[in-house]
Amino acid sequence: xxxxxxxxxxxxxxxxxxxxxxxxxxxxxxxxxxxxxxxxxxxxxxxxxxxxxxxxxxxxxxxxxxxxxxxxxxxxxxxxxxxxxxxxxxxxxxxxxxxxxxxxxxxxxxxxxxxxxxxxxxxxxxxxxxxxxxxxxxxxxxxxxxxxxxxxxxxxxxxxxxxxxxxxxxxxxxxxxxxxxxxxxxxxxxxxxxxxxxxxxxxxxxxxxxxxxxxxxxxxxxxxxxxxxxxxxxxxxxxxxxxxxxxxxxxxxxxxxxxxxxxxxxxxxxxxxxxxxxxxxxxxxxxxxxxxxxxxxxxxxxxxxxxxxxxxxxxxxxxxxxxxxxxxxxxxxxxxxxxxxxxxxxxxxxxxxxxxxxxxxxxxxxxxxxxxxxxxxxxxxxxxxxxxxxxxxxxxxxxxxxxxxxxxxxxxxxxxxxxxxxxxxxxxxxxxxxxxxxxxxxxxxxxxxxxxxxxxxxxxxxxxxxxxxxxxxxxxxxxxxxxxxxxxxxxxxxxxxxxxxxxxxxxxxxxxxxxxxxxxxxxxxxxxxxxxxxxxxxxxxxxxxxxxxxxxxxxxxxxxxxxxxxxxxxxxxxxxxxxxxxxxxxxxxxxxxxxxxxxxxxxxx
Numbered sequence: 001x002x003x004x005x006x007x008x009x010x011x012x013x014x015x016x017x018x019x020x021x022x023x024x025x026x027x028x029x030x031x032x033x034x035x036x037x038x039x040x041x042x043x044x045x046x047x048x049x050x051x052x053x054x055x056x057x058x059x060x061x062x063x064x065x066x067x068x069x070x071x072x073x074x075x076x077x078x079x080x081x082x083x084x085x086x087x088x089x090x091x092x093x094x095x096x097x098x099x100x101x102x103x104x105x106x107x108x109x110x111x112x113x114x115x116x117x118x119x120x121x122x123x124x125x126x127x128x129x130x131x132x133x134x135x136x137x138x139x140x141x142x143x144x145x146x147x148x149x150x151x152x153x154x155x156x157x158x159x160x161x162x163x164x165x166x167x168x169x170x171x172x173x174x175x176x177x178x179x180x181x182x183x184x185x186x187x188x189x190x191x192x193x194x195x196x197x198x199x200x201x202x203x204x205x206x207x208x209x210x211x212x213x214x215x216x217x218x219x220x221x222x223x224x225x226x227x228x229x230x231x232x233x234x235x236x237x238x239x240x241x242x243x244x245x246x247x248x249x250x251x252x253x254x255x256x257x258x259x260x261x262x263x264x265x266x267x268x269x270x271x272x273x274x275x276x277x278x279x280x281x282x283x284x285x286x287x288x289x290x291x292x293x294x295x296x297x298x299x300x301x302x303x304x305x306x307x308x309x310x311x312x313x314x315x316x317x318x319x320x321x322x323x324x325x326x327x328x329x330x331x332x333x334x335x336x337x338x339x340x341x342x343x344x345x346x347x348x349x350x351x352x353x354x355x356x357x358x359x360x361x362x363x364x365x366x367x368x369x370x371x372x373x374x375x376x377x378x379x380x381x382x383x384x385x386x387x388x389x390x391x392x393x394x395x396x397x398x399x400x401x402x403x404x405x406x407x408x409x410x411x412x413x414x415x416x417x418x419x420x421x422x423x424x425x426x427x428x429x430x431x432x433x434x435x436x437x438x439x440x441x442x443x444x445x446x447x448x449x450x451x452x453x454x455x456x457x458x459x460x461x462x463x464x465x466x467x468x469x470x471x472x473x474x475x476x477x478x479x480x481x482x483x484x485x486x487x488x489x490x491x492x493x494x495x496x497x498x499x500x501x502x503x504x505x506x507x508x509x510x511x512x513x514x515x516x517x518x519x520x521x522x523x524x525x526x527x528x529x530x531x532x533x534x535x536x537x538x539x540x541x542x543x544x545x546x547x548x549x550x551x552x553x554x555x556x557x558x559x560x561x562x563x564x565x566x567x568x569x570x571x572x573x574x575x576x577x578x579x580x581x582x583x584x585x586x587x588x589x590x591x592x593x594x595x596x597x598x599x600x601x602x603x604x605x
Contacts (some may be wrong), residue, residue, distance in 0.1 A: 018080045022198065024072055024219040030052045035126035040105050042066040050213075054085075057212040063093075065202050069105040072197035072219055073458035079160045079222040080197075086153040087211040093204040094122025097211055101160060101194030110135060114194050115158065117169070124148040126157070128169055130188055141169050141184040145418045155438065156180075160222050165189035170307070173304055178280045180249055221416070225308035229282035231301070233282075233575055235357075235382065236321040242299075244317075245282040255283055262301045263287070293323040294354065299360050316467050320354075324438060328352035329430060331441045331469060332390065332462045333478070333491060336421035339457035342403060342503075343396035344421045345412075346428055347487055348385075348439075355384040359435025361392060365419045365426070366440060374419045374433055392487040394418065403486045411534075441469050449477040449515055458487035463523070463559070473562045479517030492517040504583045504595040505526055511572060512602040521601060522564045524550070524581055531557045533585045539564060540580040547574065556585070566601050576603050 020304035023039060033039040041047055046066040048058045059066050067468040080100050082602035088094060096119045104112035111133050119126050124141035132138070133481045149152075156172040159182060169183035197219060201212060225248075246255075254260060258269045268288060271325065276282035285489045291297060297319045304312040335345035346363055350356055372536070378393055385391055390411060394400045397414040406412060419428055428441040429435065448455050459478045467474035478484045492532040493506060541550040548569050551562055553602045564581070568574055579598040 023221070024070065024217060026055065026070075026217040027215060029057050029514045037070045039546045040069045042106075044322075047588075049575055053196050053215070055199075055214040057203075057210055059201070059203070060206070061208045062203070062205050062366050065108070065200065067107055067109065067183050067198055067200045068199040069099075069102070069196045071195065072101075073195065074159075074194075074219055074221065075101050075194045076165075076192060077162060077222045078218050078219065079158065080217075081177070082217040083156050083157045083213075083215045084119065084154070085213040086148065087151065088153075088212075089151055090120030090124050090148040090153070091204075092120075092122045093202060094208045095202050097197035097198075097200040099131075099196065099200060100161075100193060100198045103191075103194055105196050105198070105199050107131075108135065108197040109197070111190055115140075115167075115191065116189075116198075116200075117157070120148060122526045125479055126143060126155070126171055126183055128159070128167060128184070128186065130190055132190075134420070140188050141167060143169070143183055147171075153510035155519065156216075162222055168307075168469050176280070178249065179275075182252060182307070187510075209306075217250075225306065225310060225383045226237065227306075228304040229304060229460070231312075231317070234317055236291070236410050237284065237482060238321060239293070239323070240319045241284055241286050242284055242319055243276065243279070243284050244301075245279060246304075246312075249281060249282070249307050250312075251307055251309070254303055254305045257303070261285065262300045264298050285470070286568060290319045291319070293321060296320045299340040321358065322335065322352075322354040323430060324352065324354075324551045326437060327439050327469065328354075329356060329385070330439045330462070330465070331428060331460050333392075333486065334421070334428065334441065334443060334464070334524065335459040335485060335487075336443065337423040337445065337458070338399075338455050339403065342457065343394045344418055345400055345487055346418075346421075347390055348430060349390050349394045349465065350385045350387050353387055355386050358385055358480065361438075362434045363430050364429045364431055365413070366429050366442075372429055372435065372437075375431070376415050376417055376419055377414065387459050390488045390490075394487075397564065400487055404487050404541065406487050406489070408488050428498040439469055443475075444472070444540065447472045447475045447548065449513070449520070450565060451513075451573060452477055452515070457484055459487075461486065461491035463493050463495050463521070463563075464489075467561070473523075476563075477515065478520055478559070479520060480518045492582060493520060495523060501566065503585075504581075506581065506597050506599055507561075508597075510600040510602050511566070512604070514604055522562045523564070524564065524583070524597070525559070525561045526556055526583075526585075528585075529558075533591075535583060535585050537583045540582055542578045542580070547579065550581075574601060576601055 007231050009426045023124050046059045047068050048056050050056045072573055097116045099107040102112055102114035114131050116366045123145040125145050127139055127143040127145055127341040129140035130138045130140055148547050152176055156175045156177050158170040160168045166187050168185045170180035170581050171183050172180045187576040207513045219305040229248050229250055232247045236242045259265050261270050271288045274284050299319050302314045327349055329348050332349040358380050362375045362377045365374040367373045392412045393415050395418045397412050425444040427442045430438045459476045476493045486492050505525045508519050509553040511522040535551055535554045535556050537550040541547055579599055583595040586592040
């Protein structure tokens, strides 16, 4: 039993050794022709390994031929890949032959048989040939004419021999190995075995000396691809185009066929489809008409195959494009007076119902003529801010993280240069890629809670998300309990809009202006059936004495709010107790109404 077990592992080891020996991986990084693997040269001076560890031709004799070979027994169900650069326009006298299978180490010997790629010839093409004894050659894959009709030809080349002796040729001008173009297919079973892999050069004049470069040769068993392609990403680039990215190479005739795409189940097809030059396996789809902003569409995709012929499942994509409107994105929090040499920050929030692409968006200052200046782009590539999401921009992310509690650290971004945010007062504007204003804020340090002993390091927070940006009553200092700032999170002073049928109401019956983040200010809400009312509002103590004028002749809309910070007319702290908010409204129609709202001002003892 023991001997049998040992024999099994010996056989397995031998099989693994044979498989490993049969495969070839050569990047010439060892600078050695004689080992791993051993190469046979026509002459020791014909080839060199250059400083970039590439195999380079070195013969400087005109009208000559030369070669280099190494052992290779993989001949069936095999894949070859290699990088090639030819710094010349090919011709019938200047070309490179890549012998995939050869029965002889001298590939052009009279008795040698096999298959080879020719890069060049009269048609400046990459084609596959069969070589028979007697140096008879037969073209079996006719490449694209003119492909090599330039002075710098760089390609990653892939050839496969698969089941039933099907040959496939691919080439990738990006040399990344994942943007292959179909170079043609053929079936030929004449030769099933070979012994060598070889490179053969035909050159004429000195103009072609030392201008052939080969690298990253790989010969390995072909593993059939039986996995269907799938879409891994899709996004609208603008109202008239979208980008679709697949998880693998797709067969160009299938993915570029506009009839394989229909919109909203009808006969509407894209105008054109083109491969993206930067993103792997991505295609840009140009639509016949621009999408209506905010409207949902359905894109049906069928008959897409990969290069191995595997078909993708018919796919239905939901697509839409949304053009952000003013105040869809809002300035939600701002720190303009940081501690010491700390960092300013600006927080934005998406209060729309749609994800918004921030590519090209910027923060800016506003000059006296209301133009945008000091424009600082926040994103130069695609980045979607989701509905309800907060993002923070600062000139020093680490300073913000060290001074404030930030749960979602990846929502804080460093800008190498922020717009100017002076400590006393200033402004900031959010603009889109076209320069349109999305939101803007003119701030003043007087908007802070009046009794703060220290304003350094204290952020101003928006109170109502749906309130007006440019209204001081909609801002307050971040609470002490929050650390005086809530970057990338719900504001400590945020209040939800109060739902009431009463024309005048208060945010709470008890408020405590102690900066603990709970009812630090009293919000007085108004809700009318029509606009045009003028409002006056004052605070009285329970003895009926006037304490503070909150609003005088304020022109109202249908709804809104204003605040009381618990201070008297001189900005002094009032004692705990009961107070009356007295409000009077009137309009030009002669309607007059008066309201009294009782509240309790509480303080910590």
